[in-house]
Amino acid sequence: MEAYMTDYSPPLSGSAQDETRELRPKFNADGLIAAIAQDATSGEVLMLAWMNAEALAATVSTGRATYWSRSRGELWVKGDTSGHIQEVVEVRVDCDQDAVLLRVNQTGGACHTGRDSCFYRVIAPDGQTLSLDAKNT
Amino acid sequence: MEAYMTDYSPPLSGSAQDETRELRPKFNADGLIAAIAQDATSGEVLMLAWMNAEALAATVSTGRATYWSRSRGELWVKGDTSGHIQEVVEVRVDCDQDAVLLRVNQTGGACHTGRDSCFYRVIAPDGQTLSLDAKNT
Numbered sequence: 001m002e003a004y005m006t007d008y009s010p011p012l013s014g015s016a017q018d019e020t021r022e023l024r025p026k027f028n029a030d031g032l033i034a035a036i037a038q039d040a041t042s043g044e045v046l047m048l049a050w051m052n053a054e055a056l057a058a059t060v061s062t063g064r065a066t067y068w069s070r071s072r073g074e075l076w077v078k079g080d081t082s083g084h085i086q087e088v089v090e091v092r093v094d095c096d097q098d099a100v101l102l103r104v105n106q107t108g109g110a111c112h113t114g115r116d117s118c119f120y121r122v123i124a125p126d127g128q129t130l131s132l133d134a135k136n137t
Numbered sequence: 138m139e140a141y142m143t144d145y146s147p148p149l150s151g152s153a154q155d156e157t158r159e160l161r162p163k164f165n166a167d168g169l170i171a172a173i174a175q176d177a178t179s180g181e182v183l184m185l186a187w188m189n190a191e192a193l194a195a196t197v198s199t200g201r202a203t204y205w206s207r208s209r210g211e212l213w214v215k216g217d218t219s220g221h222i223q224e225v226v227e228v229r230v231d232c233d234q235d236a237v238l239l240r241v242n243q244t245g246g247a248c249h250t251g252r253d254s255c256f257y258r259v260i261a262p263d264g265q266t267l268s269l270d271a272k273n274t
Contacts, residue, residue: 127198
C-alpha cells in the first residue's frame with residue numbers, strides 16, 4: 001500500500017477541540033482512534049474497529065474503509081480478503097476527535113461471522129444472557 | 138449509587154466467544170469496554186463513550202445509560218447533571234464482546250456541546266478540513 005499523509009495537527013484543549021474546523025485526531029496511547037461503521041442506507045450500526053493515522057488517511061483518500069488490525073498488527077483494507085468491502089460515503093469525527101463515524105455502503109456481511117452487523121446479540125434483562133436478534137434467529 | 142453485579146464470566150476464545158449466549162465482556166487493559174449510543178427512533182449515532190463492569194451492569198439494571206468518565210475517574214449516569222438522559226431500549230454486544238451498542242431514547246442533546254450528536258463534523262475530501270453537517274450549519 002502506498003504511504004498516506006499522517007502528519008495530523010495535534011489536538012487542542014477543551015472547547016477549541018470541539019469547534020475547530022481542522023481534523024486534529026486524538027489517538028490513544030497505542031496510536032489508535034475508534035471507528036464506528038454505519039450502513040449509509042439503513043442506519044444499522046455494523047461494527048466498531050480501530051484506525052491508526054495511516055488507516056484514517058487511507059480511508060478518506062481511497063474511499064475504502066481501512067482499519068488497523070490489533071490482532072494482526074497490520075493495516076486491514078476491509079474486504080480485501082472476504083470481498084465484503086465498505087465503500088465510504090462520509091467520515092465524521094466526534095466532539096473531542098477521539099472517534100470517527102463512517103457511513104458506508106456495505107457489500108456482504110460486515111461481520112467476520114457472515115452476519116450483516118457484528119451487533120447481532122441482545123443482552124437480556126438479567127444482564128447475563130444473550131439472545132440473537134430477529135434477523136439472526 | 139448501589140453496587141451492581143460485576144462478576145462477569147471471562148471471554149472465551151475464537152468463535153466460541155462469537156456464538157456464546159452468555160455475556161462475557163472483553164474489557165481492555167483499563168477495564169473498559171467501548172459503548173456506542175444510537176437513537177432508537179432515528180438511528181442517528183449519538184456518541185461513543187466507555188463503560189467499566191459496574192457501568193455496564195448499572196445500564197442494564199437501571200435502564201439509564203451509565204458510563205465511566207475517563208477524565209473524572211468516576212461513574213457517570215448520563216443526564217444526571219445536564220438532564221439529557223438516555224433511556225435504554227436495548228443493549229447489544231458485538232461478536233468478540235469488546236463493544237456494546239445502546240439503542241436509546243435521548244432527552245435533549247447527547248453531546249456536551251448541546252448538539253444532538255457528537256458526530257456533527259464531516260471530514261472533507263482533503264482529509265484535513267472539517268465542515269458542520271446540515272443540522273448544525
